[in-house]
Amino acid sequence: MKVPIVENVLKLNDEVAALNRVQLKEADVLTINLIGSPGCGKTALLETTLRQLADTLTVGVLVGDLATTRDADRLARWSPYVVQINTGKSCHLEAHQIRQALTKIDLAKLDILVIENVGNLVCPVSYDLGEDFRVGMFSVCEGDDKAAKHPQLVHAADLLVLNKTDLLAHVAFDPDVFRHDVAQLNPQAPLLEVSAGTDRIDNWLAWLASRVERSALQFSGPCN
Amino acid sequence: MKVPIVENVLKLNDEVAALNRVQLKEADVLTINLIGSPGCGKTALLETTLRQLADTLTVGVLVGDLATTRDADRLARWSPYVVQINTGKSCHLEAHQIRQALTKIDLAKLDILVIENVGNLVCPVSYDLGEDFRVGMFSVCEGDDKAAKHPQLVHAADLLVLNKTDLLAHVAFDPDVFRHDVAQLNPQAPLLEVSAGTDRIDNWLAWLASRVERSALQFSGPCN
Numbered sequence: 001m002k003v004p005i006v007e008n009v010l011k012l013n014d015e016v017a018a019l020n021r022v023q024l025k026e027a028d029v030l031t032i033n034l035i036g037s038p039g040c041g042k043t044a045l046l047e048t049t050l051r052q053l054a055d056t057l058t059v060g061v062l063v064g065d066l067a068t069t070r071d072a073d074r075l076a077r078w079s080p081y082v083v084q085i086n087t088g089k090s091c092h093l094e095a096h097q098i099r100q101a102l103t104k105i106d107l108a109k110l111d112i113l114v115i116e117n118v119g120n121l122v123c124p125v126s127y128d129l130g131e132d133f134r135v136g137m138f139s140v141c142e143g144d145d146k147a148a149k150h151p152q153l154v155h156a157a158d159l160l161v162l163n164k165t166d167l168l169a170h171v172a173f174d175p176d177v178f179r180h181d182v183a184q185l186n187p188q189a190p191l192l193e194v195s196a197g198t199d200r201i202d203n204w205l206a207w208l209a210s211r212v213e214r215s216a217l218q219f220s221g222p223c224n
Numbered sequence: 225m226k227v228p229i230v231e232n233v234l235k236l237n238d239e240v241a242a243l244n245r246v247q248l249k250e251a252d253v254l255t256i257n258l259i260g261s262p263g264c265g266k267t268a269l270l271e272t273t274l275r276q277l278a279d280t281l282t283v284g285v286l287v288g289d290l291a292t293t294r295d296a297d298r299l300a301r302w303s304p305y306v307v308q309i310n311t312g313k314s315c316h317l318e319a320h321q322i323r324q325a326l327t328k329i330d331l332a333k334l335d336i337l338v339i340e341n342v343g344n345l346v347c348p349v350s351y352d353l354g355e356d357f358r359v360g361m362f363s364v365c366e367g368d369d370k371a372a373k374h375p376q377l378v379h380a381a382d383l384l385v386l387n388k389t390d391l392l393a394h395v396a397f398d399p400d401v402f403r404h405d406v407a408q409l410n411p412q413a414p415l416l417e418v419s420a421g422t423d424r425i426d427n428w429l430a431w432l433a434s435r436v437e438r439s440a441l442q443f444s445g446p447c448n
């Protein structure tokens with residue numbers, strides 16, 4: 001008798017992520033996993049996004065943080081579909097935490113769900129949450145070497161966002177160095193340069209809108 | 225017969241850290257574990273430190289990064305005692321990596337060794353490396369909520385450094401909010417506000433010098 005072998009027993013996270021993905025697809029929700037350093041402006045980008053999309057698209061946010069509900073409180077001013085996930089000592093979100101958080105939101109109401117991961121450029125990269133797109137975010141304040149120093153994130157991202165371009169005059173950051181490193185590591189991923197603090201995020205909003213549209217087309221199929 | 229119980233088998237890191245601590249004490253080297261977010265200015269602080277202390281104290285640096293030798297290359301202009309540790313996918317330094325790196329440096333030459341940890345506010349907090357002091361570093365670009373959102377680091381730090389104060393006029397950062405959160409979480413730890421990019425680090429240099437002096441007094445004993 002052949003002994004059955006159970007492979008990949010450590011991939012529980014991936015299995016739960018796959019369940020999340022099915023659930024979110026069925027609800028026709030475009031889902032983004034937003035990964036960036038503490039202070040790169042993830043919450044600021046989402047605040048501006050929620051405010052600017054308020055009349056056109058309904059956006060929910062799951063916010064990962066070690067402690068406090070400060071980010072969720074900021075975002076809840078702009079959307080009723082915000083859930084804070086406090087991870088305690090854990091440096092990343094995992095799929096089962098998303099699964100639990102999804103029970104707190106009426107997905108039928110959403111066009112977009114953004115998962116704001118714990119501020120960290122390393123650990124979140126290893127955990128699929130069930131998203132459609134993984135977005136890697138940096139800010140000019142962090143220095144132009146950060147793409148090269150975090151190749152796994154840049155490589156794994158579907159889109160890269162560089163924030164705080166309004167501060168370029170005040171910090172030592174050569175945009176060409178950063179762009180070059182990104183293009184080397186991931187030629188497929190677009191790089192969007194934004195300034196969430198001064199409301200200059202049109203390229204990001206256009207990217208989101210085009211992804212929602214494509215997702216709707218796929219959902220309705222070619223004959224509808 | 226009583227069965228022997230081996231407790232804390234997972235504490236291998238702590239055991240290696242203890243060995244590092246003995247080795248560094250015997251060599252009379254003051255050792256700092258510097259923990260902060262990517263882009264908070266750890267390398268900039270160390271560049272300025274090495275340059276300003278060049279005539280008075282000999283400083284070595286072990287630099288942790290996922291990839292590249294960019295930080296070590298920057299620092300090697302100012303000290304011959306710099307070692308880069310590339311961690312690959314790992315989000316923090318561990319004591320055994322320090323143990324290996326120590327074999328690359330003549331400790332007898334050093335007054336101070338700074339371990340620049342991987343840019344990350346979460347994971348490095350859990351790993352003792354054998355240091356005398358743990359320093360938690362933030363920058364004003366990250367936002368005034370970052371102490372509250374990373375209580376484990378603030379709580380575990382012997383000293384906190386807030387960098388990039390030269391940019392206060394350009395970012396939304398209320399120093400009183402940050403100071404208040406730090407004082408609540410860790411009333412014992414001093415908070416030093418610096419601007420490494422504009423060479424304003426006198427308070428940090430004074431703190432280092434006083435620690436080297438105390439360490440020397442302890443080493444020579446009360447009768448010398």
